[in-house]
Amino acid sequence: MLDRAAFIRAETRLLPVPHVPEIRLHLAQEATELWQHTEDELGEIGLPPPFWAFAWAGGQALARYCLDNPAIVSGRSVLDVASGSGLVAIAAARAGAARVEAADIDAFAAVAMTLNAAENGVSIAPRLEDLTGRDEGWDVVLAGDIFYDRDIASRMAEWLHALALRGATVLIGDPGRSYLPAADLEELAAYQVPVTRSLEDVDVKLTKVWRFRL
Secondary structure (H helix, E strand, O other), X not given: OOOHHHHHHHHOEXXXXXXXXXXXXXXXXXXXXXXXXXXXXXXXXXXXXXXXXOOOHHHHHHHHHHXXXXXXXEXXXXXEEOOOOOHXXXXXXXXXXXXXXXXXXXXHHHHHHHHHHHHOOOOOEEEEOOOOOOOOOXXXXXXXXXXXXXXXXXHHHHHHHHXXXXXXXEEEEEOOOOOOOHHHEEEEEEXXXXXXXXXXXXXXXXXXXXXXXX
């Protein structure tokens, strides 16, 4: 069985996040090469892309927003959706959240976020499952870069809107992905976020933090 923690350490570098330099993550330089290495190590094809190895624009914006506005999460229970590297969850923990859960369906992500949390001196609770449609009473729900796929976006938007209507603080970080339901949202903040050119075809993306109009 592959030692995922050893694999992550070998295939990434511990680096400061460009827009959130007070947080350091295990990050990769090139997505396709890492993806191939992952499939080779496991002897499988069709594995999910290594989203956990990159600091995506929406996550960077949400993390920055939480650190700059700690009252949003301080003393509250937080869920980070599609957490990947755990960046947003780590920022929420550093901003004083009482409990932070970080959900992802990729087993590599669950390990990566645990390693990254330890490197940043905080504790988060990984959830290796799809929580879409569930409500466990979270005070705050954070979601970065989730609107890139039509089907996923539709399910996520319906779920997150329902949580917001219930009274949860729901914040979305997004650089203008194709299926962002912008008409249903209001902008809270905007940042020029450095990104990985091989993934985004640019060096900087205008990225916004949003909440639902209720």
